[in-house]
Amino acid sequence: MARNQGLQPPRGTRDFYPDELRLRSWLFGHFREVARRFAFEEVDAPIVEHADLFIRKAGEEIVEQLYHFELHGRHLALRPELTPSISRMVIARAGALRFPLRWYAIGQNWRYERMTRGRKREHYQWNVEVLGEPSVSAEAELIAAIFTLFDRVGLPTTAVRMRVNSRALLEETLRKGVLRDRPEAFEPLCVVIDKIDKIGAEAVTDLLTGEIGLSANEARTVVEGLAVRSLDEAAARVPDGSAAAAELRRLFELLDAYGVADRVAFDASVVRGLAYYTGVVFEAFDAGGTLRAVCGGGRYDGLIEQLGGPALPAAGFGFGDVVIQELLSDHGLLPELAREVEAVVFAVSEAERPAAVRTVRRLREAGRAAELVLGTPRLKRAMQDADRAGAREIWVIGPDEAARGVARVRDLESGEQRDEKLPDGRS
RNA sequence: GUGGGCGUAGCUCAGUUGGUUAGAGCGCCUGGUUGUGGUCCAGGAGGUCGGGGGUUCGACUCCCCUCGCUCACCCCA
Numbered sequence: 001m002a003r004n005q006g007l008q009p010p011r012g013t014r015d016f017y018p019d020e021l022r023l024r025s026w027l028f029g030h031f032r033e034v035a036r037r038f039a040f041e042e043v044d045a046p047i048v049e050h051a052d053l054f055i056r057k058a059g060e061e062i063v064e065q066l067y068h069f070e071l072h073g074r075h076l077a078l079r080p081e082l083t084p085s086i087s088r089m090v091i092a093r094a095g096a097l098r099f100p101l102r103w104y105a106i107g108q109n110w111r112y113e114r115m116t117r118g119r120k121r122e123h124y125q126w127n128v129e130v131l132g133e134p135s136v137s138a139e140a141e142l143i144a145a146i147f148t149l150f151d152r153v154g155l156p157t158t159a160v161r162m163r164v165n166s167r168a169l170l171e172e173t174l175r176k177g178v179l180r181d182r183p184e185a186f187e188p189l190c191v192v193i194d195k196i197d198k199i200g201a202e203a204v205t206d207l208l209t210g211e212i213g214l215s216a217n218e219a220r221t222v223v224e225g226l227a228v229r230s231l232d233e234a235a236a237r238v239p240d241g242s243a244a245a246a247e248l249r250r251l252f253e254l255l256d257a258y259g260v261a262d263r264v265a266f267d268a269s270v271v272r273g274l275a276y277y278t279g280v281v282f283e284a285f286d287a288g289g290t291l292r293a294v295c296g297g298g299r300y301d302g303l304i305e306q307l308g309g310p311a312l313p314a315a316g317f318g319f320g321d322v323v324i325q326e327l328l329s330d331h332g333l334l335p336e337l338a339r340e341v342e343a344v345v346f347a348v349s350e351a352e353r354p355a356a357v358r359t360v361r362r363l364r365e366a367g368r369a370a371e372l373v374l375g376t377p378r379l380k381r382a383m384q385d386a387d388r389a390g391a392r393e394i395w396v397i398g399p400d401e402a403a404r405g406v407a408r409v410r411d412l413e414s415g416e417q418r419d420e421k422l423p424d425g426r427s
Numbered sequence: 428g429u430g431g432g433c434g435u436a437g438c439u440c441a442g443u444u445g446g447u448u449a450g451a452g453c454g455c456c457u458g459g460u461u462g463u464g465g466u467c468c469a470g471g472a473g474g475u476c477g478g479g480g481g482u483u484c485g486a487c488u489c490c491c492c493u494c495g496c497u498c499a500c501c502c503c504a
Contacts, residue, residue: 008495061503081504113503114428125504195502273503296504320504348462383464398462412464 012113012121022337024124027153027321028106031126034149038141040104040128045085047108051077053084053307058187058275065111078110081274082127083300083316084307090131091309099132099312118292118323128297129316131304136247138315139280139299140254146284146295146317147260153324154333160294162260163267164251164282167298168244169234170271171278173225178214185212187275194273196226228268244279251280272296276303280315286327294327295319344386345407346373348398356397358423359407363395387412395420 009015016024035042051068054077068077079085082105090097105127112121128145130138143162150160170193171179171186179186192207201223208219221237228234231252235245248266255261264282272281279299286294297317304312328334343363347356356372363370371389373382379396386394395407406419 011496065503109504111504114501115497116500116502117498119503123504199501292503318504323504379462380464385464387464394464396462400462408462410463415464417463 010121012115014120014122018339019337022339023325023334024321026335026337027324028124028126030149030152031104031106031319034145034152035104035126035128037148038102038145040102040145043086043089043103043105044107045079045082045089045105047078047110048076049079049085049088051075053077053088054080056187056275058191060191060273060275061113062111062274065113067110067112079107080111081109081318082107082125083129083276083303083318086127086129086131086316087304087307087309087314090312091304091307094310094312097132100138101129101131103131104128116292118326120322124321126295126319126321127316128319129314131314132312133315134301134313136251136280137254138313139282140251140258142297142315142317143255143264143282144258144260146319147258147263149319150284153328155327155331157263159287159327159331160263160284161287162264162282162284163270164248164264164280165266165268165270166244166248166280167271167277168279169238169242169248169268170222170225172238172242172244173221174214174218177218178212188212189214190271190277191273191275193222193226194271196223196269201226226269229266231266234266234268247280272298274300276300276306278302282317286330288330290330291323291326294323338390340369341371341386341389341391342368343370343393343395344373344382344389344391345370345395346379346382346386346397347376348379348396349376351399352397352402355402355407355422356395359395359397362423383410383412397422 014020032042051066052075054066055063062080066077066080068075070076086103086105090101090103106124107127108122108124110122113119115121126149128142130142143164146162151157167186167190170190174186174189189208189212192204192212195207196204205216205219205223208214208222209216214222225234225237228237231245231248235242235248238245252261252264252266255264270281270283271277272283277298278301281296281298283293283296285291295317297315299313299315301311301313304310304314325334345356345360345363347353360370360372371386371391373385377385382396383394391412394410394412396410397407401408401419402422404419405422407422408417409420410417
């Protein structure tokens with residue numbers, strides 16, 4: 001309705017009606033349960049931050065698409081991701097924290113961009129971070145947590161595959177060349193390389209020689225290297241004794257111990273679009289290849305120091321709520337979730353309401369989800385409502401029952417009825 | 428930003444070469460007596476057919492503009 005456009009949420013944002021919020025809560029419940037089993041602690045931060053926290057100069061889209069505004073002379077922004085906020089929290093208390101930390105958060109992120117399937121302008125993200133651990137044991141733990149989540153929501157083991165690479169490996173190949181005198185060129189270089197699937201090898205080669213300043217030879221070597229899909233082959237392209245290659249080998253060993261190595265493959269084209277990644281990077285994709293990345297992450301050993309904190313190694317991933325729901329929908333795995341009302345208490349007339357209130361209080365104190373019918377509709381109506389709410393029982397208190405000091409309890413599944421004593425009136 | 432598709436009841440949609448009071452399913456409301464749900468039956472409410480303009484005796488139907496939604500490209504979480 002054009003007339004009612006003001007009633008629609010802004011483009012790319014969502015309302016969550018009860019059905020949709022139940023589904024979201026179901027998903028978040030799995031996020032939290034996996035995090036619990038992996039012994040991560042939940043944290044949270046404001047959705048609005050100082051814009052500076054997110055603004056970097058490597059040409060990332062995530063910065064260009066920032067929702068930001070000036071208010072009373074302050075430049076603020078809606079967070080586009082959670083990692084900077086968590087990093088900020090760590091820095092503020094770095095002196096009092098014991099590392100490594102295992103933290104996670106589930107929060108809404110904002111990015112002003114065009115929409116397609118699986119992408120909106122706001123989305124919730126499960127963000128899991130290991131802070132203060134330099135070894136790939138951190139990445140292995142993170143990747144294992146992701147697969148645990150996939151398994152829990154019912155996806156077959158073949159439905160999602162993880163692609164892994166290491167930016168450190170790429171950096172090693174350039175250390176004696178273009179990066180010798182200006183290591184700071186590495187971040188924008190990665191941002192450029194990340195575009196290869198979209199703008200093509202030639203355009204990336206042009207950008208590498210033009211904007212980044214590689215020689216034609218270096219650029220060609222880099223672009224060729226992106227096609228490599230074997231760790232051995234990739235390792236052969238870097239100097240002997242490559243630390244990055246050894247790390248990747250160790251990572252695959254550990255993933256084998258976690259039982260997920262066969263779902264993970266080396267892929268040199270994975271570099272991720274965020275500037276701050278420094279080491280292992282990874283992305284999970286649906287096997288059908290019809291959706292965008294389900295989740296992704298990697299190691300960012302320099303970010304915390306760049307933000308003004310100590311030199312603290314860190315790794316983490318972000319896992320959005322939108323793509324996974326699309327994927328589950330494609331697999332017919334979205335659950336039908338009903339309301340969780342257990343009992344409905346109904347006073348036939350206002351005279352019985354105090355007794356109904358005492359009754360519903362007792363049920364609630366016993367931990368049951370109990371709804372008190374607020375008006376005095378006909379019994380037929382109250383039962384219909386109870387039925388539709390999925391309640392197991394309706395407790396009816398009318399003049400007869402009140403006189404006998406009982407409630408008539410009907411089991412809505414079996415239709416059987418019994419009497420339950422009313423609580424006495426003194427409580 | 429580019430290209431395609433679509434905008435008809437709360438929801439999902441149908442609407443015959445433009446022709447009389449615009450339909451269905453689901454949902455909602457009422458009733459099938461007097462305090463009993465799910466099933467069934469019978470009724471009912473609800474739409475200026477996204478908005479504006481044009482063509483026509485006549486437009487939901489054709490044309491133009493506009494707004495919105497959506498998919499792909501693009502790009503990224």
